[in-house]
Amino acid sequence: MAKDILRKPGGFMDTFVYKPGHDKKNTHYCPGCGHGILHKLIAEALEDLGVADRTIMISPVGCSVFVYYYFATGNIQVAHGRAPAVATGLKRANPDSIVISYQGDGDLAAIGGNNILQAANRGENITVFFVNNAIYGMTGGQMAPTTLVGQKTMTSPYGRSVENEGHPIKIVELLNALESPAYLERTTLEDSKNIAKTRKAVRKAIQCQIDGKGFSLVEVLAMCPSQWRVSPVESKKWITDNMVPYFTPGVKRDVIDEREGYYPERPEIGSETILELLGLRKEKLFRDRSMSDVPEKYRNPQIKVAGFGGQGVLLLGQTLAEAGMRYGWNVSWIPSYGPEMRGGTANCQVNISEGPIGSPVVDFPTILVALNKPSLDKFEESVQPGGIIFYNTSMIDRKPARTDVEVIGVPFSEIADELGNLRFANMVVVGSILAKTKLIEMDIVKDALAEVIHHKKFIEPNIVAIERGASAV
Amino acid sequence: MAKELIKGNEAIIKGALLAGAECFFGYPITPASEVAHAAAFYFPAIGRTFLQAESEIASIQMCYGAASAGVRCMTASSGPGVSLKQEGVSYSAGSELPIVIADIMRGGPGLGNIAPEQSDYNQVVKGGGHGNYKCIVVAPNCGQEMCDLTILAFELADKYRTPVYLLADGFIGQMMEPVEFPEPMTIDQSHKAEWAIMGNTETVRNLITSIYLEPEELEDHNRKLQRKYAEIEKNEIRYEEYKTEDAEIILTGYGIVSRVLKSTVDALRKEGVKAGLFRPITLFPFPKAKFAEMAEKVDNILVAELSNGQMVDDVRLAIDCAKAKVHFYGRMGGVVPTVAEMVEKVNEIVKG
């Protein structure tokens, strides 16, 4: 009988091998500390529920930083307050494991406040044991978010004042404002009756996770005689007299029975399916072609396309790049972004080159497409001598002034309007470029369109626009 | 496999999935958001995990958890978000966890802007968080490398049990180029049972931690980490050379800058200036010996960066007191130098 009482619960390691020093049998906690009692309740529950081997205990930062000394589970030590985020990663990576986040009030309610709130709100299927001892134990008795009004600590030497620090935070009530949590209870360790209630709550919270019911948290009011500067015996009374009236114990949320268990499935997916789902198995038209098939002055173009946002500038460039790639040429496409993006104008820069592309930046284009006046004003000067400017006569009321470049004016917008939608202007331009430069063949550009246009019903009208653009020059 | 015209940021995700990444934890930030968008789209599509975290602080900690569970995982961000991740990166380095972090750099300090800078170099290459650690850093300069170096990042992370950064700038992230993707890899993660916690009897005695209370113990742990970094320096240096053999001046830079420099070399050679490009692909390990060797052969090395001069410090340290003079040219705020600008700068040096 005596032997049985002394036996450590199976959830504990028999010998605390990770604990430094000679004493590998006793915990590092101070006499009368609440952590030791709660540890024991958890260790017993893990044994009785038969899940110790698949449990991962998370050691926080605080007096319980050494949780990993004791539990015969997988153990992971984490940064201050981050246990709920780490728990999320563990559980998502391996939904079969049982993940327990064990945290103090500084850890959970102060530095990790958002982490616990968000994990609870996501309804992570984890179990959290939250030790509320109204103080920072580990660092020498500073104020916690749960420190009571008037309570003296190292950093509230005159007593916590509502004016300076506000009211103590009630975590279970706070989390109870969320829809997702399955089970929230506050218990205390002040006497054996309440320890028995805590034992029950601990089991229920772990079972909740085993059954796939979602987020559970038990807030445990725990003694810290050392930092409260009272005797272990007095510390129990301290809870009864000071903590219990403010932090009322009880079940605040229990919707476990109303829920279906959820066990995420991880399907086995074969290589071929993966490639298909990643869009890497599409039939595309490729053709070997040499740049020497293109008239010399249009070879290896460096293109700048500019206009208002909404004129389809980016897609225009993308269509040319996609098509150029189909000949095995090197291509690059860069959207204007950052400083250039202001004022509703957009531009993109495209290189199509038989040789490797060094700088993809097109500072001096050989082809400029100007869809509106500001674009022509801004980029006309930068076009390389011998280059070509396509400009939208529907929106630009002046001819480009340059005489050392080829100038092609087309009413791109009017043509698009005739086709029923101003948005086709960009593809009218594509048609004009193809016809003028012979850079890309019609069947290739049509196939490229299918890749860059996501709504299939728009492909046909865009092809019509390209054809109209081709006949306009 | 047929080539795909794809944004660099998206190529990261397809590469990661083909490399067997199981989890992605992210938080949106321009110009890295397309990484998260692609992850949100493709990870669940093939039965893997995407989760938008509450912050970058949390996303890296979720990786800490997933890596501890023995799966390949990653996160992505940019400047301000990477600053927030530093806590988790330090813990991951200390606990020796393989995690891949993509940093698509933007302008700083503070909120700065969303245009490309390379001003995260110091916080990424030099450790960034607290403690004696370094992360492996690979620096792609094209779409293909956004895929290939992501895959390499996962391999190196596993091989050395350490966080690995993919350090790119907004330009490389936003640019579309043709990328040829490899076949999906079947990666055997069973060796991780030695240290990871997989929620089974085999791994139940494993411990993931960065705490070592006794000074001697922590010193031992640190020495072990330093040995690992030395091993990485011995085995994993990668770089690209372009027309360096007969070069009289070496231009050096990484990411988008290296592309500008390549064109600069071509332009200079047309003018009769023998310039060459040296591009570090790994920033840690830094190709120190290579720089030292080049510095004995040439008179001038020009380091160009989209920053106030961060990598240049490493170049200076690497060449020690060798012959070559180290020059620096930097643009900030999102301005990318033009080829003409670089040509002028080089001419100033060689003719000055």
Ligand SMILES: Cc1ncc(C[n+]2csc(CCOP(=O)(O)OP(=O)(O)O)c2C)c(N)n1
């Ligand atoms: C980022 C960070 N800030 C501060 C600390 C120092 N620190 C260690 S434990 C602790 C307080 C823990 O208090 P609590 O969570 O209430 O746990 P207890 O020690 O009372 O069990 C603090 C502030 C730290 N380790 N990391």
